[in-house]
Amino acid sequence: MTTKKKRTPIVNNDSWVVIAADSAIDTQKPDSDPAFVRLRNPFTDAASLYMLSSGDVQLFEVKAFEEDFHSWFVGQIVQRDGRLLFVTPMDPLYLILPYLIKSGKEGKFQPVDQVVMDEEFPACSRLLSCKRSLASLHHIAEEKEVGAVKFHRYSQEKTMNWLKKKVEKTATVLKARNISVGEGVKSTTYVRVKSESHYCEEDYLRYAHGLISEYISEDLSKALLKHLQLPELKSPTETEPPSKKRKLSDKPVEAGEDYTKFNSADFARKPPKKMTAAQKSLAKVDKTGMKTMSSFFSPKVKKENQ
Amino acid sequence: MDLGPFETDNSVSCRLSSQVPDVCRTEDCCLGIDEAGRGPVLGPMVYGICFCPVSKKEELKNLKVADSKTLSEAERENLFQKLDEAKSFVGWALQILSPNTISTSMLQRTKYNLNALSHDTAIGLVQYALDSGVQLTEVYVDTVGPAEKYEEKLSKLFPGITVTVRPKADSLFPIVSAASICAKVARDRVVKTWNFAEDLGDVDTDYGSGYPNDPKTKAWLLKYLDPVFGYPQFVRFSWSTAQTLMESKGVTVHWDDEDEDGEKAAQRQNNRSMLSYFGASAGGNAQNPTHQTHRFFTERRLKSLDTL
Numbered sequence: 001m002t003t004k005k006k007r008t009p010i011v012n013n014d015s016w017v018v019i020a021a022d023s024a025i026d027t028q029k030p031d032s033d034p035a036f037v038r039l040r041n042p043f044t045d046a047a048s049l050y051m052l053s054s055g056d057v058q059l060f061e062v063k064a065f066e067e068d069f070h071s072w073f074v075g076q077i078v079q080r081d082g083r084l085l086f087v088t089p090m091d092p093l094y095l096i097l098p099y100l101i102k103s104g105k106e107g108k109f110q111p112v113d114q115v116v117m118d119e120e121f122p123a124c125s126r127l128l129s130c131k132r133s134l135a136s137l138h139h140i141a142e143e144k145e146v147g148a149v150k151f152h153r154y155s156q157e158k159t160m161n162w163l164k165k166k167v168e169k170t171a172t173v174l175k176a177r178n179i180s181v182g183e184g185v186k187s188t189t190y191v192r193v194k195s196e197s198h199y200c201e202e203d204y205l206r207y208a209h210g211l212i213s214e215y216i217s218e219d220l221s222k223a224l225l226k227h228l229q230l231p232e233l234k235s236p237t238e239t240e241p242p243s244k245k246r247k248l249s250d251k252p253v254e255a256g257e258d259y260t261k262f263n264s265a266d267f268a269r270k271p272p273k274k275m276t277a278a279q280k281s282l283a284k285v286d287k288t289g290m291k292t293m294s295s296f297f298s299p300k301v302k303k304e305n306q
Numbered sequence: 307m308d309l310g311p312f313e314t315d316n317s318v319s320c321r322l323s324s325q326v327p328d329v330c331r332t333e334d335c336c337l338g339i340d341e342a343g344r345g346p347v348l349g350p351m352v353y354g355i356c357f358c359p360v361s362k363k364e365e366l367k368n369l370k371v372a373d374s375k376t377l378s379e380a381e382r383e384n385l386f387q388k389l390d391e392a393k394s395f396v397g398w399a400l401q402i403l404s405p406n407t408i409s410t411s412m413l414q415r416t417k418y419n420l421n422a423l424s425h426d427t428a429i430g431l432v433q434y435a436l437d438s439g440v441q442l443t444e445v446y447v448d449t450v451g452p453a454e455k456y457e458e459k460l461s462k463l464f465p466g467i468t469v470t471v472r473p474k475a476d477s478l479f480p481i482v483s484a485a486s487i488c489a490k491v492a493r494d495r496v497v498k499t500w501n502f503a504e505d506l507g508d509v510d511t512d513y514g515s516g517y518p519n520d521p522k523t524k525a526w527l528l529k530y531l532d533p534v535f536g537y538p539q540f541v542r543f544s545w546s547t548a549q550t551l552m553e554s555k556g557v558t559v560h561w562d563d564e565d566e567d568g569e570k571a572a573q574r575q576n577n578r579s580m581l582s583y584f585g586a587s588a589g590g591n592a593q594n595p596t597h598q599t600h601r602f603f604t605e606r607r608l609k610s611l612d613t614l
Binding site: 038046047048069214 | 534562
């Protein structure tokens, strides 16, 4: 009765359902609207969508809640994509950081407007107009002032301290919001009977570190983990018991559980024993014309029978 | 028969009933069950019970109640009038299952089919008679599904009552005929004066019999098909007639309890389809395994966008 329904791809809409901070749509300059811009995502190194408020005063990141089988009824219109966009404030320093790190490899003090440049994402220079950008550069770079011009040089040490503070702040918020940070907890909608106060500081810090790592490069994330003195977690495959892999050997390959062999005359055959290193080297000796040790002890009767 | 209670909200199931005659509370009674409007794609399904003292069976026969299907609408109305006049010993009760109730039952996540719905409605009405103090000893039912199974089910539920389930019971037992007349009259009246909850302007009420094979009904269904919403609540969405039309003429709607297969379904379930191993490796950024999004975001179904 039912025919297979085919999905047609969702074509780009010209409207979205967005939740945004009030400050995102404040028009502070009369002829400039807030705008979506594509900038380099420090985590993926690829393009991501951000928003700059009017006059590039503030930076916002754009996240989409996206789940299958959702649509919107907006007024008298049905909107096919059930996405909910969140436009939330973001520290522009995260996006500036990769450019500073890159130029920092040269070890020179440079004016930031010469550093924050990207052929692929020309909009990145607008990041420097953000209120917080220039004022907070000292968190990640050393500053030098020559005349009226400021010069900056990336400082790993300062950056680590800055990121550490971010992690600690995030951990505080995670605690306050009662966010479950334990391992193995999958569902956020699952109602727990017991309160999860048993999480230790480290769980929160590690979770917060994971969250902050969404905004920095992988190298930086690793360095930060060290800086936080959190031991690197072993991947789950390593913590599992060693796999029962068959060891390589030159012995003929046999099925692990071959019950047919018990039906044959070989039934009495003893499984080959493992040999020590000494036995192995002895086994390699040329034994032609040598009697086995056991032959000396075998009963005489047997010999006669042969 | 006052259909007011149903007409104020015709999206739900509604019970209408006559006064219970006093004799029915003291004398042994028989009860008949029948339904009207099982097959149509339009309008409600109505379940009816009629009961009277066993001693008055002959009097009921004299009313010449017969299977409602063999009667014209006028004759049915006439007979219902007679039953109403016999209210000193005949009582009735109806359960009107709105088309919306039928649609939502049959199309819900855990499917509730029409037979189960029918059985439960019949059981509910018998229970209603018992609760009203009717001294039931015999129950006659026109069958839904296999008669023996249904009879066994009802006998178990109502011990002490002789339950007789027969196909065509409405032509065999006058009390079932009476029930069928009540049900049919109620359904006819409801369908004729259907209050459309939807704002359809001047609705064309020439929808024929409401049965799927009626050309008038089909034409009406085509005319009132909305590409997004489908139909007004007057239509049973669970009928394949309605479903086929919505599938061919309406916008496709996907639900998460639908069976799907193929590569797309696998993708949705986060499985990799066999095919994906053979395709050229796409250098996507978000899918790049080295950039695993933190579970804070994945658990909340949040992702970054690279374009709108």
